[in-house]
Amino acid sequence: MTSSNKLTPYIYLAPMLALLAFVFGFSFIRVFEFSFKMVRGIDGPWIGLRNYQLVLSQPLFWESVKHNLLLLLAIPAMVGIALLLSLLLYDRLRGWKIYRTILFFPYILAIPIIAVVMKQMFQFSGPVNEVLRWLSLDFMTLDWIGSTDVALWTVMLLIIWRESALGVILFLSRLLSLDEALIEAARLDGANWWQRAWYVLIPQMRSVIEFYVVISVITMLSAVFAYVYMMGGGRGGPGTSTMVTELYIYNALTRTSLPGVASAVAVMLFVVSLMLTYVLFVVRRRADEEEA
Amino acid sequence: MTDKANPAQQIGRRKFLQTTAAGAGTLALGSLFGPLPAQAKNPELNMWWWGEQELPGLQAYINESVAKYTAATVKPMLQETAVVISQFQTAAAAGTPPDLQYLWNGIYHMESVWLGYLKPLNGLMSEDTLRASNPTILSNYGGNTYRAGWYPLPMVWYYNKDMFDKAGLNADTPPTTWPELLDACEKLKIAGFEPLGGGVQDGYWAEWYMSHAFVQSLDTVGEAVELFIGDKDFNDPRYHECWVRLEELRKLGYLNKDMPSLELYPGIDLVVAGKLGIGQSVGSRLPADSKATNGRIGSMVMPVFGKGKLAGKPIVDMQGLGISEKSANPEAAAAFLEYLNTPERLEAFYKATGWLPSSSRFNSDLIQDASVKNMWKAWGQSPNITNVTSLMPGQFYEQAAIPTGQQVVQGKLTGEQAGELAARVAKEWREFNPDLVEKYQKWVIDLSK
Numbered sequence: 098m099t100s101s102n103k104l105t106p107y108i109y110l111a112p113m114l115a116l117l118a119f120v121f122g123f124s125f126i127r128v129f130e131f132s133f134k135m136v137r138g139i140d141g142p143w144i145g146l147r148n149y150q151l152v153l154s155q156p157l158f159w160e161s162v163k164h165n166l167l168l169l170l171a172i173p174a175m176v177g178i179a180l181l182l183s184l185l186l187y188d189r190l191r192g193w194k195i196y197r198t199i200l201f202f203p204y205i206l207a208i209p210i211i212a213v214v215m216k217q218m219f220q221f222s223g224p225v226n227e228v229l230r231w232l233s234l235d236f237m238t239l240d241w242i243g244s245t246d247v248a249l250w251t252v253m254l255l256i257i258w259r260e261s262a263l264g265v266i267l268f269l270s271r272l273l274s275l276d277e278a279l280i281e282a283a284r285l286d287g288a289n290w291w292q293r294a295w296y297v298l299i300p301q302m303r304s305v306i307e308f309y310v311v312i313s314v315i316t317m318l319s320a321v322f323a324y325v326y327m328m329g330g331g332r333g334g335p336g337t338s339t340m341v342t343e344l345y346i347y348n349a350l351t352r353t354s355l356p357g358v359a360s361a362v363a364v365m366l367f368v369v370s371l372m373l374t375y376v377l378f379v380v381r382r383r384a385d386e387e388e389a
Numbered sequence: 390m391t392d393k394a395n396p397a398q399q400i401g402r403r404k405f406l407q408t409t410a411a412g413a414g415t416l417a418l419g420s421l422f423g424p425l426p427a428q429a430k431n432p433e434l435n436m437w438w439w440g441e442q443e444l445p446g447l448q449a450y451i452n453e454s455v456a457k458y459t460a461a462t463v464k465p466m467l468q469e470t471a472v473v474i475s476q477f478q479t480a481a482a483a484g485t486p487p488d489l490q491y492l493w494n495g496i497y498h499m500e501s502v503w504l505g506y507l508k509p510l511n512g513l514m515s516e517d518t519l520r521a522s523n524p525t526i527l528s529n530y531g532g533n534t535y536r537a538g539w540y541p542l543p544m545v546w547y548y549n550k551d552m553f554d555k556a557g558l559n560a561d562t563p564p565t566t567w568p569e570l571l572d573a574c575e576k577l578k579i580a581g582f583e584p585l586g587g588g589v590q591d592g593y594w595a596e597w598y599m600s601h602a603f604v605q606s607l608d609t610v611g612e613a614v615e616l617f618i619g620d621k622d623f624n625d626p627r628y629h630e631c632w633v634r635l636e637e638l639r640k641l642g643y644l645n646k647d648m649p650s651l652e653l654y655p656g657i658d659l660v661v662a663g664k665l666g667i668g669q670s671v672g673s674r675l676p677a678d679s680k681a682t683n684g685r686i687g688s689m690v691m692p693v694f695g696k697g698k699l700a701g702k703p704i705v706d707m708q709g710l711g712i713s714e715k716s717a718n719p720e721a722a723a724a725f726l727e728y729l730n731t732p733e734r735l736e737a738f739y740k741a742t743g744w745l746p747s748s749s750r751f752n753s754d755l756i757q758d759a760s761v762k763n764m765w766k767a768w769g770q771s772p773n774i775t776n777v778t779s780l781m782p783g784q785f786y787e788q789a790a791i792p793t794g795q796q797v798v799q800g801k802l803t804g805e806q807a808g809e810l811a812a813r814v815a816k817e818w819r820e821f822n823p824d825l826v827e828k829y830q831k832w833v834i835d836l837s838k
Contacts, residue, residue, distance in 0.1 A: 135824065138504045139482040151821055157788060221647035243590055243649025245801050330591035332787065335649055335795040351475065353783040354500060355821060 128367075131360035141357065148361035158362070160337055161345045164249055168317040168341070171253045171260075175313060176306060178257065179264025184294050186265070187272040197269065204262035212327030215255050216242060242328060245338035252321075252328045252339055260316060264309050271305040272298065304384030311377040319343065319370050342366055432461040432721040435487035437477060439468045440708060444540065444673060450741035458728055461721045463489075474501070481506035486713035488722040492536050494707055495527035495779030502535050503828050508712045509533035513723035518730045523747045525707045525775040526610060529835040536709035537726050538747035540738070543672030543768035544600050544704040544776060545688040547660045553687075556580035556666070563687055565701070567634070567694035570667075574643040577666040586644040586798075587659065587668040588651025595794020596778050596786065597653075597669045600704055602631035604777045605695025611837030612697075613777050617785060617815050618829050627696075629808025634694050635797045636804040649799050661686060672705075672764055673744050679760040688764045699777075703768040706776035707747050745769065780836070782818050782825065789814035 132148055135141045152158050182200055186193050203211065218225050219241035226238040241251040275298070283297045299306075322343040325333055332348075333340030342362060349359035436455075441448045448467060455463045466487070468476060473491060478501060480486045486506065492498035501507050510519055511534050519537055528536035550560035556576040564570040574584035587594045606627050607613055615621040616628060623629055638644055645665055648656065659665035661678045670678075670688075678686045693701040710729075712722045728734060735751040738744075745751060745765060753770065756762045781790060793807035802810065819826050 137500075137824070138478055138506075155817060219650070221650040223650075240649055240799075243647070243651075244799060245796060330652065332592050332791060334592055334792065335590065335799065336792040336801065337788070348787055351471070352787050353821075355784070358821065 128360045128363055131357050132364045134357050136356040136360075137354075144357070148357045149365075152358055152361050152365075157337060157340065158342075158345060161333075161340045161342045164339065164341050165318050165321070167249060168253060168256065168321060169314065171257050171317065172310060172313045174257050175261045175264055176310060178261045179268055179309070180299070180302075180306070182261070182265045183268035183272060184298065186269055187298070188290075197265070200265050201262050203259045204266075206259075208259070208323035209327050211259060212255065212324060215251075216328060219251055243335055245336045248329065248335055248338045252324050255328065256317075256321065256324055260313060263312075267305055267309050268302060271302050275301055304380070307380045308377070308384060311373065311380050315370060315373050315377070318373070319366055322347065431459075432718045434461050434463045434489060434716075434718060434722055434725060436463050436465045436489035436725075437468050437487040438465055438489075438491040438710070439470065439473045440491065440540070441467055442470055444742050444744055446742035446744075450738055453737065453741070454729060454734060458725060460724055460728070461718070463725060474498075477501065478504065478506060481713060481715065484715055486715055488713055488716040488718055489725065490711050490713060491539075492709045492711045493779070494525060494536075494709065494776065496782060497779065498528070498536060498709070498711065499530060499780075499828075499832065500825075502530050503825075506714055507535045508714045508716065508719055509535055510537055510712065510723065510726075513712065513719055514726055518727055518748075521749045522709075522730055523705075523707055523749065524709055525705075526836060526838070527775050527779055528709065529838075530832055532835070536711045537730070538707045539709050539729075540707075540742075540744060541672070541747045541769060542706040542708065542776075543688075543764060543773075544597060544706060545670055545672050545675070545764065545768070546601070546667060546691050547657065547670040547678070548667045548687045548689060549660050549663055549665070549682075550685040550687050551663055551682075552577060552580075552582050552666045556582065560687060563689040564692045565690070567692050570692035571641070571643075574638070574641070574666070578643065583645040583659075583665050584643040585638060585667040586648040586656065586665060588653050588656025589648055589795050589798050590650055591652040592791035592795060593653040594648075594656060594669060595791045595798075597671075598635065598794050599631060599790050600706075600776050600778045601669065601691035602634060602695075603628075604697070604702075604704070604774065605691075605693060605700035606630055606697045607777070608698040609837045610699075610775060610777055610780065611833045611835075613780060614829050614833045614836055616811075617782055617818065618826050618833070619815065619819055623808045623811035623815060626805075626808075629804055629811065630695060631804075632793055632797050632802075632807035633804030635794065639798060639800060644798060649795065672761075672768060675764055676743050676758055676761050679758050684758070684760050686760065688760070688767075690767075699774050702774045703771060704776055705768050705773045706779060709747075780832075782822065782829075784818040784821060785811070785814055788817075 133143060133145060135144045135147070186197055186200075190196065217223055220226075221240045221243055225241065229235065229238045239247050242248055279301075280293060280297055283293045288296065319342070321341055325339045325341050325344055326347075329335075329339035329344075333344045343366070346359045346362045346366070349355040349362065436451075438451060451465050455465055468491065473493070474497060477486060477490050481501065481504070490507075492501075492507075498507065510524075514537060519534060522538035523541065524534055524536045524538045528534050548560075548563050553560040553563075553573075556573075556579070558573055558576055564573045577584040589595055603613070612621065616623055621628065626633075645651075645656075645659065651659075656665075657668055657670045657674065657678075660668040660670070661681060672688070675686065675688060690701060690703050710726060712719050712726075716722050730748050730750065732750055732752065735746045735748055736755060738746040739751065739755055745753075745756070749770075753762070753765055756765060778786065778790060789811040793802060793810055796802040797804060797807050
């Protein structure tokens with residue numbers, strides 16, 4: 098490749114990079130700058146690493162991090178559900194295209210809409226508990242959104258339900274691109290549904306599963322704000338039981354007048370997300386190589 | 390659209406060019422000879438306000454007031470709830486604030502005072518008008534008053550008179566002491582009702598509970614600030630007694646079962662619907678709730694358990710308006726505030742919103758509903774105190790005031806543990822905000838008067 102050829106992709110990228118720098122560049126630099134300042138109004142004195150020290154010594158911050166990490170437990174469930182549903186759809190059951198649309202529907206709806214409905218459903222005197230009582234399953238009735246012990250798990254249920262839809266679509270797309278001759282050969286060799294799935298289909302889906310897992314990890318660590326905001330009464334409640342790092346940043350910025358502290362946490366979250374994005378790129382590159 | 394309806398279309402291109410040329414010439418000459426005399430122009434005022442969200446009809450009132458006002462051209466802009474403070478502070482920092490700004494009480498505007506974004510109103514407005522507007526003690530700093538009161542929010546406890554009757558209680562004499570409250574709750578419970586509570590899921594119930602209960606341990610509003618700045622301690626039983634009492638209500642089974650999962654307003658609706666005996670509310674709801682129940686909603690002050698001098702006093706929070714430090718026309722802005730406080734405008738406020746303006750100049754004989762009239766007599770026209778939660782630092786409000794109430798209601802925290810959490814969060818706030826601690830220390834002087 099000549100040197101001018103090497104430059105070509107960068108020339109194509111340049112306008113977009115310039116646009117990104119224009120839109121995000123200044124704010125991005127200011128966030129880094131603010132993380133070292135005690136900001137009042139729109140600026141403040143330089144205080145070095147004090148914001149980071151304060152945040153890292155605060156129990157609430159670590160509780161928020163713990164909740165983000167607990168939400169990672171949703172990922173195996175999401176992968177399992179999405180895998181099962183996509184494999185069932187791949188069998189082209191009668192009306193499978195309609196099922197596919199229905200399954201993807203939660204992902205199209207905005208999170209606040211879903212969360213408002215779910216909040217009504219999961220109230221102590223709401224439909225979910227009413228149905229459980231009607232079925233004489235009183236022991237299963239819980240204060241789904243009002244109890245500090247249960248609220249985070251309820252949020253997790255909502256996340257699993259909605260985010261699994263993305264998995265179904267990703268997995269089904271991959272399945273539909275596979276060479277059907279292999280599956281047909283396995284079928285002729287007498288492999289049952291489970292054996293075909295486990296030995297033939299899933300191994301070929303490895304790259305897309307990895308991609309979905311990495312995307313989901315990023316979601317759980319840095320993109321669950323809308324879920325917890327809506328379900329946790331706008332405050333990560335009850336108590337601090339659904340507080341996550343994004344909400345911590347939002348509160349520090351808008352409710353406790355601590356833009357410097359918000360910036361420090363944002364910088365830390367950015368670094369973590371950056372590392373995860375790097376992992377994502379590695380996974381995608383490997384997937385591309387496999388497909389090639 | 391007809392030509393008659395749009396005169397601009399009747400102007401020919403030639404005429405347009407002639408006019409434009411003449412205008413450009415005037416501008417050019419104007420720049421040579423300097424600006425025209427200021428008195429030739431009506432002052433222009435920008436007013437950023439909020440309140441339609443909680444008081445429907447306010448927009449109509451503002452529009453009407455602005456249209457009728459001839460001494461200045463006022464351009465109002467209704468703000469979004471989430472940006473009332475940040476939008477103003479950003480504009481003020483950039484040197485382009487509105488002349489008039491809506492201001493919530495206490496710390497919600499005091500930070501702007503400390504940043505130098507607001508002008509003292511004493512000296513700009515007449516002392517009589519300012520005092521009559523009821524700005525509350527939380528608007529004072531360094532001997533100056535930075536807000537004029539606009540409309541009040543009496544903090545009340547609701548009770549359902551029909552439920553009181555059915556439980557064998559006297560609906561005309563609600564409980565005033567803690568033992569009387571426990572007795573009323575017991576009787577309501579025996580009658581098959583859920584006695585007390587509301588909805589704490591979104592946290593506001595916990596805040597309001599502190600407004601009513603925490604204040605009962607205080608002798609002055611400034612004493613609350615002493616707890617935040619570390620001169621006093623929430624671990625002292627006196628200062629966490631409010632949560633101990635809440636724990637007592639829970640243990641006795643007096644709180645409604647779905648309280649942790651309900652939000653504030655659905656919780657208040659339970660009292661109005663006759664499903665909950667007693668609950669917290671805000672006076673501005675009373676006209677509608679009284680109408681919906683044919684006057685069967687009563688309002689009362691939280692029954693007294695505390696020994697502080699502020700115990701048992703009705704609480705009135707106040708929304709307000711202020712003037713930016715960098716307003717180009719502070720005198721004109723103050724004149725507009727004076728205009729809003731004229732008896733004619735106060736009456737117009739009541740007619741447009743169905744709610745009361747805060748000024749004592751308002752003729753309360755205009756109030757039709759007996760429940761509202763009685764409530765205003767007891768809250769607005771009697772000695773009252775301000776809402777102490779309005780001076781809480783945001784960090785304390787978010788991380789202590791609300792989580793403590795929610796967790797005590799659930800039984801996850803005892804009253805004493807709530808005090809420990811509050812003490813820890815107050816300490817954290819001091820570490821995070823050493824500069825604000827100094828400001829609060831100065832504010833105590835105004836608040837303890």
